[in-house]
Amino acid sequence: MPAPPPFDADTYAARRRRLMEQLGSGVALLLGNGESASNYAANHYPFRQDSTFLYFLGLDCPGLDAVVDADAGRTTLFGEDPGLEAVIWEGPQPSIDALAQQAGLDDTAPPGALTETVQRARDAGRMVHTLPPYREAHRRRLGALLGCKPEATDDHASDVFIRAVVAQRESKTDAEVAEVEKALDVTRRMHLLAMQEARSGAVEREVAGRMEGMARAAGGETAFPTIFSERGEVFHNTPSAQRLTGGALALCDAGGTAPSRYAGDITRTAPVGGAFSQKQRAVYEIVLDAQEAALSAIEPGVKYKDVHRLAARHLADGLKGVGMMKGDPEEAVREGAHALFFPHGLGHMLGLDAHDMEALGEDVVGYDDETTRSEQFGLNALRLGRELKEGFVLTVEPGVYFIEPLIEQWRSEGRHARFIDYDAVADYEGFGGIRIEDDVLVTSDGGRILGEPIPKQPEAVEAAVGN
Numbered sequence: 402m403p404a405p406p407p408f409d410a411d412t413y414a415a416r417r418r419r420l421m422e423q424l425g426s427g428v429a430l431l432l433g434n435g436e437s438a439s440n441y442a443a444n445h446y447p448f449r450q451d452s453t454f455l456y457f458l459g460l461d462c463p464g465l466d467a468v469v470d471a472d473a474g475r476t477t478l479f480g481e482d483p484g485l486e487a488v489i490w491e492g493p494q495p496s497i498d499a500l501a502q503q504a505g506l507d508d509t510a511p512p513g514a515l516t517e518t519v520q521r522a523r524d525a526g527r528m529v530h531t532l533p534p535y536r537e538a539h540r541r542r543l544g545a546l547l548g549c550k551p552e553a554t555d556d557h558a559s560d561v562f563i564r565a566v567v568a569q570r571e572s573k574t575d576a577e578v579a580e581v582e583k584a585l586d587v588t589r590r591m592h593l594l595a596m597q598e599a600r601s602g603a604v605e606r607e608v609a610g611r612m613e614g615m616a617r618a619a620g621g622e623t624a625f626p627t628i629f630s631e632r633g634e635v636f637h638n639t640p641s642a643q644r645l646t647g648g649a650l651a652l653c654d655a656g657g658t659a660p661s662r663y664a665g666d667i668t669r670t671a672p673v674g675g676a677f678s679q680k681q682r683a684v685y686e687i688v689l690d691a692q693e694a695a696l697s698a699i700e701p702g703v704k705y706k707d708v709h710r711l712a713a714r715h716l717a718d719g720l721k722g723v724g725m726m727k728g729d730p731e732e733a734v735r736e737g738a739h740a741l742f743f744p745h746g747l748g749h750m751l752g753l754d755a756h757d758m759e760a761l762g763e764d765v766v767g768y769d770d771e772t773t774r775s776e777q778f779g780l781n782a783l784r785l786g787r788e789l790k791e792g793f794v795l796t797v798e799p800g801v802y803f804i805e806p807l808i809e810q811w812r813s814e815g816r817h818a819r820f821i822d823y824d825a826v827a828d829y830e831g832f833g834g835i836r837i838e839d840d841v842l843v844t845s846d847g848g849r850i851l852g853e854p855i856p857k858q859p860e861a862v863e864a865a866v867g868n
């Protein structure tokens with residue numbers, strides 16, 4: 402049986418009513434995800450419902466679609482009652498009427514009626530609002546429904562619909578924040594295990610596998626593939642059969658979800674064996690200082706791009722202190738020199754997706770007319786730049802990395818040589834990387850770190866490593 406929606410039926414009905422008001426007129430198509438084959442048709446990847454479908458209907462099972470009719474003020478759920486075959490193989494399943502009731506609507510129709518419903522709207526010259534598809538199956542279905550080539554369905558996406566969805570999903574209610582904190586409960590336990598196991602000889606993927614099992618055991622899933630590696634400078638490193646080396650740094654970026662699919666996304670970096678070297682500790686404190694500066698700068702009305710720049714300035718200042726950077730930190734950041742060490746963004750929105758709403762377009766979520774995406778290397782990787790509002794949930798995750806091919810290239814070009822002491826940087830070969838990430842709610846007067854604390858001060862991290 403699919404889990405019931407995390408919120409009551411009225412919540413979903415109210416969200417759809419607001420969507421109808423925002424759309425003004427026309428029909429909006431919410432395609433639910435189907436099962437997705439991995440290596441043969443009957444062997445599926447774990448089912449993952451579309452997050453916007455979850456947001457407006459809460460129904461976490463395949464084979465469903467919905468049409469929100471803004472003119473009629475009505476939502477229709479398309480799907481069918483489970484047949485005997487489904488019950489034999491998968492056990493008792495809710496009827497389509499029961500699902501409709503959970504989602505706060507009473508109009509249902511068989512799946513085959515969707516084509517006719519959309520056709521009728523098109524024939525009447527009504528606007529059919531769609532979202533940009535991110536699965537090939539949806540590109541094909543939308544193409545058939547709209548009478549266009551599958552590739553053209555991306556361009557067909559409705560700007561009004563996309564903006565309406567972002568406007569609702571970007572600000573989290575207390576109940577949604579509570580779901581993120583449930584995700585952080587399991588995420589915290591995953592990280593405590595990772596720190597505990599950061600011992601010489603520990604196999605990366607054995608630790609990562611146990612962490613991921615905790616997410617499944619708690620009724621959720623991992624919010625994204627777990628990173629647990631002493632090659633922290635490789636951003637999306639897949640845990641391998643590699644054993645940790647005493648004295649290295651184990652970077653762990655991982656998150657579990659709540660059963661409702663709200664996500665956690667935390668990074669900690671621990672010294673393998675439980676003691677930071679002097680050099681490691683110095684860089685760790687630079688990253689921590691940048692993170693703390695960013696955390697205290699968060700409040701409504703502040704542009705996240707400016708918070709990113711503030712964190713970068715703290716990094717540049719700290720790196721100057723240990724001799725790797727030189728000159729005026731302010732100017733170094735303006736020129737983008739710090740991006741040698743920090744080539745990614747300070748953070749992103751978090752919610753039903755780890756990169757919340759990214760399927761709707763990174764820039765529509767993270768930027769607006771007032772704040773546009775920079776083209777400068779490093780800053781161009783910032784997913785969220787615009788002004789913060791109360792209710793946003795976002796990540797704060799500065800880092801310092803020693804990425805050998807990047808250092809080599811910049812050094813050979815003499816890039817930003819005014820701000821970088823390449824000889825000093827060479828002493829850090831093989832250092833790896835350090836990132837510290839927390840999840841934060843923007844409140845009326847600042848930022849609140851969500852979830853129970855996870856060791857972060859260097860002494861606390863050292864103490865959390867098992868011996």
Ligand SMILES: [Mn+2]
Nearest residue numbers: 666796798838
């Ligand atoms: Mn993140």
